[in-house]
Amino acid sequence: MELKNDLLLRAARGEKTERTPVWMMRQAGRILAEYRAVREKAGSFIALATTPEMAAEVTLQPVDLLGVDAAIIFSDILVIPEAMGLPYEMIEQRGPVFPATVHTVEDLNKLHVAEPETDLKYVLDAIKLTKAGLENRVPLIGFAGAPFTIFCYMTEGKGSKTFSVAKKHLYADPEFSHLLLQKITDSTIAYLKAQIAAGADLVQIFDSWAGILSPEQYRTFSLPYIEQICNAITEVPVTVFAKGAFFARKEISELRCSVVGLDWNMDPAESRAIIPNKTLQGNLDPCVLYSSYDQIKAEVKKMLNQFGTQRYIANLGHGVYPDTDPDKVRCFIESVKEYSC
Ligand code: CP3
Numbered sequence: 001m002e003l004k005n006d007l008l009l010r011a012a013r014g015e016k017t018e019r020t021p022v023w024m025m026r027q028a029g030r031i032l033a034e035y036r037a038v039r040e041k042a043g044s045f046i047a048l049a050t051t052p053e054m055a056a057e058v059t060l061q062p063v064d065l066l067g068v069d070a071a072i073i074f075s076d077i078l079v080i081p082e083a084m085g086l087p088y089e090m091i092e093q094r095g096p097v098f099p100a101t102v103h104t105v106e107d108l109n110k111l112h113v114a115e116p117e118t119d120l121k122y123v124l125d126a127i128k129l130t131k132a133g134l135e136n137r138v139p140l141i142g143f144a145g146a147p148f149t150i151f152c153y154m155t156e157g158k159g160s161k162t163f164s165v166a167k168k169h170l171y172a173d174p175e176f177s178h179l180l181l182q183k184i185t186d187s188t189i190a191y192l193k194a195q196i197a198a199g200a201d202l203v204q205i206f207d208s209w210a211g212i213l214s215p216e217q218y219r220t221f222s223l224p225y226i227e228q229i230c231n232a233i234t235e236v237p238v239t240v241f242a243k244g245a246f247f248a249r250k251e252i253s254e255l256r257c258s259v260v261g262l263d264w265n266m267d268p269a270e271s272r273a274i275i276p277n278k279t280l281q282g283n284l285d286p287c288v289l290y291s292s293y294d295q296i297k298a299e300v301k302k303m304l305n306q307f308g309t310q311r312y313i314a315n316l317g318h319g320v321y322p323d324t325d326p327d328k329v330r331c332f333i334e335s336v337k338e339y340s341c
Contacts, residue, residue, distance in 0.1 A: 003201070005138045008070045011313050012202055012237035012258045012279050020309045020340035021069035022333050023141070025241075026319030027062040028074045031326055034061050045090040049075055050122045056129035063138055066326070067333050070139050070202075073130060073195070075123050077145030077206055080187055081154050083119035084111040088153075101157040103169070108180045114187035116194035123191075124198040131199035142200030144192055146207030146242070147184040147229075148222035154180065163212055170221050177221060185225045189232045196235045204239040204261070205229060211244015218248050223255075230256040239281060243318060249274040264317035268306035280307060283317040289328045296328060300335035309340040 003009070007021035029035055035058050042048035049055055059074045078088045078096050088096050102108050114120060130140055145153075152166040153159075160166075169177050192203050205226060210218060222242070230238055240252055241261025252260055253275040260275050262268070262282035271280060288299045303314070314336040320329065 001136050003136050003139055005069055008139050008141075008313060009201060009237065011311065012239070014258070014279055014311055016310065018341065020304065020307075020312050020314050020336055022314040022336040023068040023070040023072065024062070024066075024316055024320050024329065024333075025072075027066065027068055027329075028058045028072060029320070030322035031320055031324050031329060032061055032065060033326075034058075034065060045076075046088075049079070052122055052125035052129050055122075055126035056133055059126070059130045059140075060133045063134065066329055067337075068138070070141050071130060071134060072141040072143065072204075073123065073127055073200065075126070075143075077143070077150065077208075078153060079120060079123060080114060080144060080150055080184065080191060083114035083116070083191070084183065084187055086111060086154055095159045096153065098153060098157040102154045102180060103176075105176050105179060108176070108183060111183060113183060114191055116191045120191060120194065124194055127195060127198040127200060139201035140199060142192065142195035142203040144188045144195075144203070144205060144229075146205050146210070146222060146240075147181045147188060147225035148213070149207050149209045150184045150188075151177070151181055151221075152209045154184075163209055166209075167212065167217075170217055174220075181221065181225050185228050189229055192229065192233055193235070196233070200236065202237045202239065202259075203233060204241060204259075205257075207240070207242040207245065209244075210242035210248070211246075213245075215247045218245060219251065223248065223251055226252075227255055241281070253278055259313060261315070262317065266317075268303065272307070279311045279313060281313040281315050283315070284332070286316045286318060286321050286324070289316075289320065289324045289332060293328070293331050296331045297335045297339075300332060301339050304336070304339050314340070 007017050011017050055074045059071050062068050063071050088098050152163045155166045237258035239259035240257045243263050246266050259279045264283050264285040
């Protein structure tokens with residue numbers, strides 16, 4: 001089926017676009033009153049994420065309300081550990097918590113490689129409902145966490161500034177670490193392939209905690225697993241977003257991915273020079289959206305001048321903060337559309 005607006009896919013493939021496509025990480029979320037209403041009705045984040053009709057509804061909201069050029073399926077990267085046998089809870093104002101964590105080969109032997117058609121059927125159903133609701137207006141992005149970032153949560157059990165428990169395992173028990181990373185990778189490949197079969201038009205890998213690793217550790221414990229995923233996913237374009245991994249841009253440019261996501265610490269021109277062969281995505285500091293309309297427009301203009309309008313997908317450098325005014329978000333999106341023609 002032909003998409004009415006396929007700017008994102010053409011940009012991802014490196015084809016010419018009339019203007020720069022734009023979407024926002026965490027666009028389906030608390031910035032929208034309409035999201036908060038559905039979330040209230042669901043009772044909890046997990047209830048919302050596991051009820052396909054509701055997950056599809058909040059996935060469509062930013063397309064209707066903000067005018068973005070893509071939808072991203074409403075879910076979380078932590079559904080993978082849950083599907084492997086390690087459930088999580090989402091604590092209000094605090095974030096995710098895993099009541100049980102994984103520290104030994106014995107622990108990880110109790111987990112299984114996720115079977116998406118059964119363990120993650122609710123996500124696949126949400127994707128199918130979303131595709132129907134989109135009526136081919138814009139592409140749908142599927143996603144998963146990078147194996148290293150998932151490893152962080154499975155070993156640490158909760159968010160952390162340093163993830164020192166997770167990193168301890170890398171140094172103290174590399175054998176255990178590689179076994180767990182491989183099991184997560186196998187689950188993730190199956191999951192992404194199932195998302196694509198259900199209708200995802202592009203997939204993004206979030207390595208949110210890449211920046212806590214040294215270049216050598218990143219090369220040993222994260223990149224090889226992302227590489228396996230990129231090599232396995234040949235059906236649709238793949239975006240690799242490794243937050244904070246400015247030191248790994250060259251190596252990421254050598255992966256079989258189509259798009260490289262950048263955060264705001266990474267200079268656009270320098271990134272173009274290091275990654276000349278890929279479409280780039282990013283990288284406005286989400287805090288710019290707290291400034292005046294005029295300042296947002298000026299920052300968007302600057303960003304477009306730095307990246308250029310081609311082989312480029314405009315986005316923030318990380319997820320939008322929940323207390324951002326939706327009108328400021330609309331200003332960001334409209335400014336990209338206006339200045340990139
Ligand atoms: O719009 C979208 O981007 C799609 C939905 C999405 C969510 N989580 C929904 C969500 C996506 C792509 C994610 C990915 C995710 N989840 C990442 C990687 C991206 C990143 O931000 O680095 C990570 C690290 C997680 C884990 C996670 N989920 C944390 C740390 C938290 C708590 C922090 C917070 O923002 O509250 C979540 C909760 C979460 N995931 C919410 C949403 C909308 C908020 C909970 C709620 O609405 O009740």
